[in-house]
Amino acid sequence: MAGQQHHYQVRVQWQGGRDTGTTGYRDYGREHQLSAPGKAPIEGSADPAFLGDADRWNPEELLVGSLSACHKLWYLHLCAEAGVIVLAYEDHAEGEMDAALGRFTRVILRPHITLSADSSEQRARELHEKAHENCFIAASVNFVVECQPVFVRKGACHG
Incomplete structure (x- = not known):
């Protein structure tokens, strides 16, 4: 993978001109649509x-x-390479942004992971650190990205 260049093209089309454009801060909409060739569009806007x-x-x-x-x-x-069998994965991620600083200060990932009965939870936990080190997006940001995984076993009793 080293030395390979990847290019991404996304079109962002503003939809909030409202016939008056940017005549004032409250006079225009923040609506836009993100699109890329062959993919369903994403309807976007600003934070409320x-x-x-x-x-x-x-x-x-x-x-x-x-x-x-x-x-x-x-x-x-x-996990696939290490023989750790993940049966389900659902993240409850949260980001914190300080508008006064004009930037994010951290993101916390809270994945809930279901492992097979014979998979090592210790190894599964260790692989999160390696995943973080390899994540292209995490390597591109200037704030802390934490990971707080929760593991369950398929068929395990919960009390």
């Missing part, structure tokens, strides 16, 4: 705190989602 539409994805949510998805993809890859 910045006059956006709460029913659409905002860039902050997409950043948190990108970190979560990248970590998950690396984690599953590493």
